[in-house]
Amino acid sequence: GAGVSQSPSNKVTEKGKDVELRCDPISGHTALYWYRQSLGQGLEFLIYFQGNSAPDKSGLPSDRFSAERTGGSVSTLTIQRTQQEDSAVYLCASSLVPRGDTQYFGPGTRLTVL
Amino acid sequence: DAKTTQPTSMDCAEGRAANLPCNHSTISGNEYVYWYRQIHSQGPQYIIHGLKNNETNEMASLIITEDRKSSTLILPHATLRDTAVYYCIVRTISGNTPLVFGKGTRLSVIA
Numbered sequence: 001g002a003g004v005s006q007s008p009s010n011k012v013t014e015k016g017k018d019v020e021l022r023c024d025p026i027s028g029h030t031a032l033y034w035y036r037q038s039l040g041q042g043l044e045f046l047i048y049f050q051g052n053s054a055p056d057k058s059g060l061p062s063d064r065f066s067a068e069r070t071g072g073s074v075s076t077l078t079i080q081r082t083q084q085e086d087s088a089v090y091l092c093a094s095s096l097v098p099r100g101d102t103q104y105f106g107p108g109t110r111l112t113v114l
Numbered sequence: 115d116a117k118t119t120q121p122t123s124m125d126c127a128e129g130r131a132a133n134l135p136c137n138h139s140t141i142s143g144n145e146y147v148y149w150y151r152q153i154h155s156q157g158p159q160y161i162i163h164g165l166k167n168n169e170t171n172e173m174a175s176l177i178i179t180e181d182r183k184s185s186t187l188i189l190p191h192a193t194l195r196d197t198a199v200y201y202c203i204v205r206t207i208s209g210n211t212p213l214v215f216g217k218g219t220r221l222s223v224i225a
């Protein structure tokens with residue numbers, strides 16, 4: 001079946017612009033996670049959704065970052081007034097159920113802020 | 115912080131078994147050992163996980179020591195496509211926890 005998909009695959013934007021990144025989880029997966037991976041760095045957790053609610057937003061680096069999930073499916077990560085340090089690969093993962101279940105990752109969106 | 119320690123890099127000849135070690139000496143009784151890998155420019159790929167028994171699937175085998183303080187991921191017949199960064203992750207089974215990635219082991223499979 002289809003895996004996790006993300007769009008766009010690449011995004012180049014200018015400093016100060018807003019961007020939206022989209023994640024389509026595996027059908028039926030109730031839990032959804034956003035991570036990011038900066039050049040040469042490890043993956044860091046951003047936010048977790050259970051259904052449409054986000055019980056853990058502890059990884060969001062600033063109030064310029066927000067995310068929502070609608071219909072228990074698609075999620076959008078929004079970065080306002082982008083900065084050069086926001087340049088990274090943004091990865092989405094989903095799991096069938098939240099508790100300790102295996103997470104499956106999408107291919108990521110590579111964001112470059114000029 | 116990651117609760118695991120892995121070698122920074124390893125080489126393996128194509129066709130041979132790749133044995134990737136991981137130390138997790140502070141693992142708790144309710145924590146699984148997960149392995150993921152990340153091939154260049156792709157998202158992480160799930161490989162295998164286990165609690166205390168050895169596990170095998172179509173991709174790999176996972177050997178966990180009896181005291182659970184270390185484990186080894188075995189790729190039985192490594193190919194060039196197995197070149198990737200391999201992450202060993204300890205994760206609780208009871209919470210809605212994100213994965214905490216360390217720096218992993220960069221495995222290079224050499225022809």
